[in-house]
Amino acid sequence: MKAIVYTTNAGSTEQYAKLLVQETGLPVYSLAEAKRTLSSGTEIVYLGWIMASTVKGYADAAKRYRICAVCAVGMGQTGTQVDVVRKKNAIPQQIPLFTLQGNFDIEKLHGMYRFMMQMMVKFAGKGLSNKQNRTPEEDDMLDMMLHGGNRVCIENLQAVLDWYKNC
Ligand SMILES: Cc1cc2nc3c(=O)[nH]c(=O)nc-3n(C[C@H](O)[C@H](O)[C@H](O)COP(=O)(O)O)c2cc1C
Structure with a gap:
């Protein structure tokens, strides 16, 4: 492993x-920086935010x-939605995929992304609010939608770090 490369929208x-x-001491680049500096074929861990x-x-x-x-950062709880994300992005089975819960703050979004999430909060949020017997995961998602949330923490990286130590 030679580098960490990421794409973020809100941080x-x-x-x-x-x-x-x-934790690893590896150099880090945004994807835009990597395109200028990292030669093709370099072994990387890739982190990207999840959109739809x-x-x-x-x-x-x-x-x-x-x-x-691959580390995919979204609103969903760490370790959830792995199958959906793997399928949608055609990530080969042999590449480990980790989903990590990130942050959500509608005020940090702009343009189309802000509009999309306003709609999502309005419709999906209403659906979840009205739902009886929500699971703890659904409660967490509703809380994120209604109040925003900062969920980035080192604990969420445990599975990634365990993989890294053994690779
Ligand atoms: C337009 C849009 C679509 C999103 N779709 C998803 C999604 O399908 N699944 C998910 O878990 N999170 C989704 N999110 C939430 C973001 O992935 C989440 O807030 C993440 O932490 C953003 O990462 P960033 O702070 O690096 O930009 C979406 C956010 C936006 C703005």
């Missing part, structure tokens, strides 16, 4: 990338680099 994926740097189950930047990064693991 949580960058926070995870920097936490991984502290798509891991932003993954397809682009996969064309240039040898991706050893």
